[in-house]
Amino acid sequence: MSGSQISRNIPDHIDAEADVVVIGAGACGLVAALRAKAAGAEVIVLERDASPSGSTSMSSGFVPAPATRFQRSIGTEDDTPERFEADIMSKSKGKSAPSLARLAAQTIGPALEWLADAHGLEWTVLDDFLYPGHSRHRMHAVPEKTGAALEARLLVAVEAAGIPVVNEARVTTLHAEGDDRIAAVGITRPDGATEILGCKALVLACNGFGGNPALVRQHIPEIADGLYYGHQGNTGDALIWGEALGAQLEHVSGYQGHGSLAHPHGILISWALMMEGGIQVNSEGARFSNEHGGYSEQAVNVLAQPGGIAWNVYDARVHAFAQGFPDYQEAMAAGAIREAAGVTELASITGLPGVALEATLSQVATYQSGEAADPFGREFTGKPALAAPFFAVKVTGALFHTQGGLMIDDQARVVREDGSAFANLFAGGGAACGVSGPDVSGYLSGNGLLTAIGFGFVAGDAAGTLAVPGASG
Known part of the structure; x- marks a missing residue:
């Protein structure tokens, strides 16, 4: 771990x-x-890569937030931070850190509105379907509906604000002054040159440890053999530094998985297909779970199937709906999406056993008509029955990003085991403990960008106020 050190x-x-x-x-x-x-x-922002992208660019770019004017503009008048907090806690079965769930739910709405008012970010609310676990339409996105576009718009805002972003500047050392304060950071350049940058306050926004196989195997062994679909730079620097400083680590076994990554193409297939009526079957042509349980825990369910593979199966109506997502269009262009006139052809192009596949689709039809109840507990009657022609895409389960990390207080200050806060060390996003609890099933759609933007908003404000007391922004 020589790349992430603490110097006393x-x-x-x-x-x-x-x-x-x-x-x-x-x-x-x-x-x-x-x-x-x-x-x-x-x-000053320090970025280890040649150009900023990271987990944000790889994400869907969707940010859940309650009680915003953007929600009200589409007629969602009754969402509140309290309702959102309850949804977060419900998804994790009460295992999320309550203080962090409350901080995130109360902060994210004001953060998005401030980004719009102060920096011109445009937000639209997705209202064509509800993501699993959300009781209201609260998923916000920039107009392009991609994480890359969100990252690009934030970079434009930072440049306009006159904030330097120094690329290819990997922080390898934190210089601690006593046991309470970070005085400076040591930077290593690609050519081996080093620099020392002093600071009055430090914000750790370097995400989690999904790109560190040893840490994943140590803390999350159930997904250690799964594909990692995250930024390779997420090597756990914040976790390593925090542990060395004596910081409190929480929920390091928590993570976001996804049960619908096109294989072998490595393209995310939106879970909206499942919410709109699609199903997943394994290589034996059989369903194996409630597809509405959540896409994060579905990663484990898919990886438990023969070969760690599943097929998303749906129809022309769902296919047309899915084309509204840029990732899906990319999957189409890559040849990941298969089309079949009927069940026989579907079996032929997927290699699935025809008899079993036809039996599965017949069973699903009885669930969709209300004639029978799904033994996995999914409610099918709210969407039209699947009908030929059919579409399918081969998928696997993957680790997207870790959800545990450094515990923070309500000012996003990193805290020690005894709950006391470091004087000038802050954290947010994947560097901090998130709001998903200790396991994969606690991840509520959007939790990653929720704590990235929400906790970043809090951390920046508190760090700036600490560094320049009495200044007005």
């Missing part, structure tokens, strides 16, 4: 300094930087 020695020189240093230029780091700048601080 004060550096003998400082090459440069800033009021607030932010490690990571994804959604969390960029929002934190914007908020710290608004508080009057001089801010």
Whole structure:
């Protein structure tokens, strides 16, 4: 772990300094930087890659938020932070950290409205279906409906605010002053050159540890053999630094999985297909779970099938609906989507056993008509019955990003085991403990960007205020 170190020695020189240093230029780091700048601080963002992208660009870009004016504009008048908090806690069966669920639910709406008002980000609310576990339409997206577009818009805002983002600047060392304060960070460049950057406050926004196979196997063995569909730079730096400093680590076994990654293409197939009436079958042509239970825990269900493979099966109505998602269009262009005139052809092009596949579709038809109840507990009657022609895509389960991390307080300050906070160390997004609880089933759609933007908003404000007391933004 030599790439992530804590030095107890004060550096003998400082090459440069800033009021607030932010490690990571994804959604969390960029929002934190914007908020710290608004508080009057001089801010520098350090990004390990040649250009910022990370988990934000790989995500769907959908952010759940309650009680926003964007919701009200589509007629959703009765959502509240309390309702959202209840949905978060319900999905994790009460295992989420209550203080963090409350902080996220209360903060995210104001954060999105501030980004719109102060930095021109446009938000639309997806109201064509409810994501699993959400009781109201509250999923916000930029007009392009992609994580890459969200990242791009945040980068434009950061540039317009005059905040430097220094690329190819991997932070390898935190210089701790005593047991309470981070005085500086050590940066290593691709050519081996090093620099020391002093700071009054430090925000860890460098995500989780999904790209560190050893840490995944240590903390989340059930998904260690699954495909990792996340940013390779998520190597657990924040977790390693935090552990060395004596920070409180929480829910490190929690993670977001996904049971619908096109195989072998590596393209996300939106779970909206399942919510609109699609089903999943294994290589034997049989369903194996309630597809409405949640796409995160479905990763484990899919990986438990023969070969760790499943097929999404749906019809022309769902196929037409899915084309509204850029990822699905990419999957079509890559040849991942198969089309068949009927069950016989569907069996032929997928290699699934025809008799079993026909039996499965016949059973589903009885569930959709209300003649029988699904033994897995899924409610089918709310959507039209599947009808030829059929479509199918081969998928596998994957680890998207970890959900556990450094425990933070209501100012996003990292805390120790005894609950006391470090003086100037903040965390958000995947670097911090999230709101999904300790296992895969607790992930509620959008929890990743919820804590990236929500906790980044809090961390930036608190770090900026600490670094420049009395300044007005």
